[in-house]
Amino acid sequence: MTAADTKAADPPAAPPQKPRKAAPGPSGGGVRPSRKPRPKLPYLLIAPAIVAIGAVFGYPLVETVIMSFQDMRRAHLWGGTTPPWVGFEQFTNILGDPEFWWVTFRTVLFMVVCVVATMGLGLLTALLMQRLSTWVRLLLTGALVAAWSMPLLVATSIFRWLSDSDYGVINSTLSKIPGLDFQGHNWFLNPWQGFTVIGAVVVWGAIPFVVVTLYAALTQVPKELEEAAQLDGAGVIGVFRNVTFPVIKPVFQMVATLSVIWDFNVFGQIFLMRGNKPEPEYELLGLYSFSKAFDSASFSQGTAIALITVLLLSGVAVYYLRQLMKTGEVE
Numbered sequence: 001m002t003a004a005d006t007k008a009a010d011p012p013a014a015p016p017q018k019p020r021k022a023a024p025g026p027s028g029g030g031v032r033p034s035r036k037p038r039p040k041l042p043y044l045l046i047a048p049a050i051v052a053i054g055a056v057f058g059y060p061l062v063e064t065v066i067m068s069f070q071d072m073r074r075a076h077l078w079g080g081t082t083p084p085w086v087g088f089e090q091f092t093n094i095l096g097d098p099e100f101w102w103v104t105f106r107t108v109l110f111m112v113v114c115v116v117a118t119m120g121l122g123l124l125t126a127l128l129m130q131r132l133s134t135w136v137r138l139l140l141t142g143a144l145v146a147a148w149s150m151p152l153l154v155a156t157s158i159f160r161w162l163s164d165s166d167y168g169v170i171n172s173t174l175s176k177i178p179g180l181d182f183q184g185h186n187w188f189l190n191p192w193q194g195f196t197v198i199g200a201v202v203v204w205g206a207i208p209f210v211v212v213t214l215y216a217a218l219t220q221v222p223k224e225l226e227e228a229a230q231l232d233g234a235g236v237i238g239v240f241r242n243v244t245f246p247v248i249k250p251v252f253q254m255v256a257t258l259s260v261i262w263d264f265n266v267f268g269q270i271f272l273m274r275g276n277k278p279e280p281e282y283e284l285l286g287l288y289s290f291s292k293a294f295d296s297a298s299f300s301q302g303t304a305i306a307l308i309t310v311l312l313l314s315g316v317a318v319y320y321l322r323q324l325m326k327t328g329e330v331e
Contacts (some may be wrong), residue, residue, distance in 0.1 A: 011060070068304040074297050090304040100288070100305070104312075108286040110195060113264040117203045118263075120258050122210030129215050134138060141212070150206035156272040159201045163187045188274070191281045198282075201269045206262065208254055212250075217251040218244070250323060257320040285309045 068090055073085040094100050129137050162169050171182040188194040221244050229239045245252070267286035270278050278287055284307065294301025 066302045072299045103288045114263040115259045118206045125211045126214035144208035217248040223249045
């Protein structure tokens, strides 16, 4: 069979078909792929929680804002009458009061010292846990969880006993050092010493969360990178600065931001350590707002101080949310 016969035997090729034009869309273009409708079930499931949060937090917040622009006294609170509207008078009086700025400075200073101490001790403890044996690490973790779960009232009672002027363990221990006599020493006569004891309560209660969180972050550091850095001649500090800390930095920043928010709003530790009657020199912004609202019977002034505190912390809250978004925890 020749090539011509083979060619003749083949069936004729089908003529090429013209490509079909896509049906015009709403804008005159081609057909757009239909988007899959988002399921409504997740929104329905979280709707009760959103309503509950709005009722618990939203309504009191709105009432607080309204009250800060009024002059509510005990007569209006118990009598049910509407307090007079004073506008921004409460805010101008507060911002023009030197005592408010001194309390704010004291609050910021106390917060910075507590956050630095908490993050420093927490990071050192988390690094130490990496070098402990398994059973010692489990024992330390159990002790941290026990300290973390201890109620604030119990913790402050323990520290009040430790710092007691007559029977305190701190005074008894320091008095055994040659040349020191702390028998009968009252730590709260001097606000600097008193805030040292109160700061110890705050740091002691915050360290467990910091240690557990940072230790979990340290377990995610690749060992290969640390070993490579050591082979290149890097020391312990160099490995931590160039390898370990960059990996745990996002978690470290988030924990530090939470510590700033918590320590800025310290209230219960001071209130309980001073027997429910804190002296003016021990007032931070939370106690200052409480004192103005209830001791001075100016509820509107107390709410105005609380709103100013929220505004001062709003920048920190925004930074915290940005860190969450960067780590992918919030879409």
